[in-house]
Amino acid sequence: xxxxxxxxxxxxxxxxxxxxxxxxxxxxxxxxxxxxxxxxxxxxxxxxxxxxxxxxxxxxxxxxxxxxxxxxxxxxxxxxxxxxxxxxxxxxxxxxxxxxxxxxxxxxxxxxxxxxxxxxxxxxxxxxxxxxxxxxxxxxxxxxxxxxxxxxxxxxxxxxxxxxxxxxxxxxxxxxxxxxxxxxxxxxxxxxxxxxxxxxxxxxxxxxx
Amino acid sequence: xxxxxxxxxxxxxxxxxxxxxxxxxxxxxxxxxxxxxxxxxxxxxxxxxxxxxxxxxxxxxxxxxxxxxxxxxxxxxxxxxxxxxxxxxxxxxxxxxxxxxxxxxxxxxxxxxxxxxxxxxxxxxxxxxxxxxxxxxxxxxxxxxxxxxxxxxxxxxxxxxxxxxxxxxxxxxxxxxxxxxxxxxxxxxxxxxxxxxxxxxxxxxxxxxxxxxxxxxxxxxxxxxxxxxxxxxxxxxxxxxxxxxxxxxxxxxxxxxxxxxxxxxxxxxxxxxxxxxx
Numbered sequence: 152x153x154x155x156x157x158x159x160x161x162x163x164x165x166x167x168x169x170x171x172x173x174x175x176x177x178x179x180x181x182x183x184x185x186x187x188x189x190x191x192x193x194x195x196x197x198x199x200x201x202x203x204x205x206x207x208x209x210x211x212x213x214x215x216x217x218x219x220x221x222x223x224x225x226x227x228x229x230x231x232x233x234x235x236x237x238x239x240x241x242x243x244x245x246x247x248x249x250x251x252x253x254x255x256x257x258x259x260x261x262x263x264x265x266x267x268x269x270x271x272x273x274x275x276x277x278x279x280x281x282x283x284x285x286x287x288x289x290x291x292x293x294x295x296x297x298x299x300x301x302x303x304x305x306x307x308x309x310x311x312x313x314x315x316x317x318x319x320x321x322x323x324x325x326x327x328x329x330x331x332x333x334x335x336x337x338x339x340x341x342x343x344x345x346x347x348x349x350x351x352x353x354x355x356x357x358x359x360x
Numbered sequence: 361x362x363x364x365x366x367x368x369x370x371x372x373x374x375x376x377x378x379x380x381x382x383x384x385x386x387x388x389x390x391x392x393x394x395x396x397x398x399x400x401x402x403x404x405x406x407x408x409x410x411x412x413x414x415x416x417x418x419x420x421x422x423x424x425x426x427x428x429x430x431x432x433x434x435x436x437x438x439x440x441x442x443x444x445x446x447x448x449x450x451x452x453x454x455x456x457x458x459x460x461x462x463x464x465x466x467x468x469x470x471x472x473x474x475x476x477x478x479x480x481x482x483x484x485x486x487x488x489x490x491x492x493x494x495x496x497x498x499x500x501x502x503x504x505x506x507x508x509x510x511x512x513x514x515x516x517x518x519x520x521x522x523x524x525x526x527x528x529x530x531x532x533x534x535x536x537x538x539x540x541x542x543x544x545x546x547x548x549x550x551x552x553x554x555x556x557x558x559x560x561x562x563x564x565x566x567x568x569x570x571x572x573x574x575x576x577x578x579x580x581x582x583x584x585x586x587x588x589x590x591x592x593x594x595x596x597x598x599x600x601x602x603x604x605x606x607x608x609x610x611x612x613x614x615x616x617x618x619x620x621x622x623x624x625x626x627x628x629x630x631x632x633x634x635x636x637x638x
Contacts, residue, residue: 164621166614166617169479183420183421184420186417187418187420187421188415188417188418190414191416191418192415192418192575195416196413199439201416204416205418208418208459209421237417273495285412285414286414288412289412289413289414292409292410292412292413293413296410296413302567310375311407311410311411312413312415316377317371317372317375317377328368329368332367332368332371332372333367335371336368336370337367337496338365339371339403339406339407340403342406342410343403343406346409351409352405353405353408353409356409356412
């Protein structure tokens with residue numbers, strides 16, 4: 152989804168990045184404002200977990216703040232940010248695997264009316280029933296995404312939701328462009344099977360919504 | 361050989377990242393192969409379903425804090441360096457001492473520090489050659505005082521004599537001058553006083569003229585300096601104003617640019633939401 156919130160502003164933030172690279176604290180703050188939602192949502196889709204997404208976003212921006220002076224090419228900022236974010240995601244995933252603990256949110260994801268997530272949700276104010284259905288569908292699809300392998304999930308999120316070009320994904324993950332495309336292909340194929348298994352199709356979604 | 365696009369090409373086609381020629385080839389291939397087209401459409405449908413995952417709203421932290429504290433290795437700390445330099449100096453002294461053979465002794469209210477072993481002391485120096493007795497010192501001091509007193513007396517006598525001679529030679533000349541002054545007539549005195557007055561008057565005039573000219577030059581210089589200073593101040597003020605105006609203009613441009621970016625993003629976001637709503 153290349154046209155998500157603040158995406159266009161982010162596309163034209165070269166001057167801001169240049170100032171941030173020279174140590175301008177205000178520019179760095181503005182970059183955080185511009186990019187926070189993207190990195191948080193990247194982390195959220197990666198883990199389907201608010202706390203982990205917050206953790207990854209915070210660590211990513213601290214790292215950005217500490218290392219932006221070393222960024223040579225301004226045009227590389229976008230893949231560079233995702234490189235940092237994906238590295239922290241992988242690190243968190245490794246920690247979670249070692250811990251073998253399961254979050255209560257993972258056991259009962261979603262924003263049902265009796266859940267605290269529903270209480271915190273901003274979307275509940277407008278057309279509550281429709282929003283709830285949409286939110287449930289979003290969570291259902293999010294859970295499908297979580298069934299993909301780590302490698303395929305990274306590529307699918309970067310391409311489908313962050314709107315990176317294949318070249319940028321290859322740069323961010325330090326792999327070849329063909330490998331990225333191959334992972335994307337098999338990721339979509341895998342998702343197709345998962346959706347079929349859960350009986351989710353365009354038609355059922357249309358009926359639900 | 362029949363053209364068959366690989367997975368990478370199909371994916372690039374799906375996301376519109378193929379060049380025109382390749383795009384046309386894949387399009388032709390799909391139109392000729394309904395099964396492949398169907399498979400392609402199913403994949404595209406997956407993408408369409410995935411677009412229902414919405415972004416979560418999140419508020420970015422308002423401030424970025426630089427919580428990095430510079431980690432300085434212990435060997436770079438000033439305390440460590442000072443301690444090491446003291447220790448190194450001490451070791452150097454010890455080594456030097458070891459090599460040179462130090463000798464430290466305290467005797468007869470004196471502290472002796474020496475290197476390179478004890479010097480061979482000549483024990484056979486007779487007291488008459490090396491030292492003076494207190495009686496001899498007293499005699500030498502007395503003799504010296506006597507010589508100084510004699511010299512003082514002779515110098516004083518010479519000074520008295522010279523003074524008397526000088527007074528005797530100068531007193532007749534002074535007496536004659538006084539007598540001549542007393543003999544001077546009234547007209548001569550008047551002429552002398554008049555000439556004195558004229559000289560004084562002329563001197564005063566010259567002084568005032570010179571002083572006025574100097575004052576004029578000084579005032580002119582002062583005015584020129586003041587005008588220069590004023591001009592410089594004006595230039596500086598203008599420069600400051602110019603810089604401020606430039607800064608305001610830059611800030612305004614930057615603000616405008618950022619506002620445009622944010623407005624564009626908000627418009628884009630609302631369009632996406634509308635689409636999702638539809």
